[in-house]
Amino acid sequence: MCRRIKLLILIFLFLLSSVVTADISGTALIVDGDTITISGTKIRLSGIDTPEKNQTCRTTGVIWDCGYEATETLRGWTYAKEVRCTGDEKGRYGRLIADCFVDGYNVNARLVYEGLALAYRKYSKRYVPEENKARAAKRGMWAGEFVAPWDWRRGKRLDREEAPIACCKICSKGKACGNSCIKKTYNCSKPKGCACDG
Secondary structure, X not given: OHHHHHHHHHHHHHHHHHEEEEEEEEOEEEEEOOEEEEOOEEEEEOOEXXXXXXXXXXXXXXXXXXXXXXXXXXXXXXXXXXXXXXXXXXXXXXXXXXXXXXXXXXXXXXXXXXXXXXXXXXXXXXXXXXXXXXXXXXXXXXXXXXXXXXXXXXXXXXXXXXXXXXXOEEEOOOEEEXXXXXXXXXXXXXXXXXXXEO
């Protein structure tokens, strides 16, 4: 009998730990385009999926860092501002799943509306209207080609064969070497980067 009560208490505590209600506010540290940390609590933005940090997209034949762009856009929107997040569940990695707000607007919805995130239909259809507007206006990723973040995590990539990488530096006095310029007499040991010969 005592054993059964202990078992029931353990089951109850386990179930209770998986249900979370949180309203957390503070300065956000940006992990990536859809994950932030406030006061030590890791938060996954609910109902959306942004490109991974090192994921690329293509617009008019030019590769751009859409994952980096989503992360930096979120960082810009939240910089030195109070972010308020509300959620009632934890995901499989222990993160609070939440809607987050800055200056009264829903950050999750805004990322989708700007074309920097997709509605994560597997978990929620809440942001499908914002995604439809971004697609119609060809904003962000919708201006060109991209791989859905969930497919990218499974290994799918854009075909890069005919896609030039945007030049970050044009080497008019030297030659390109990785992401920088070197003297024409030097040997380059770096892989091809974004620097271009001028």
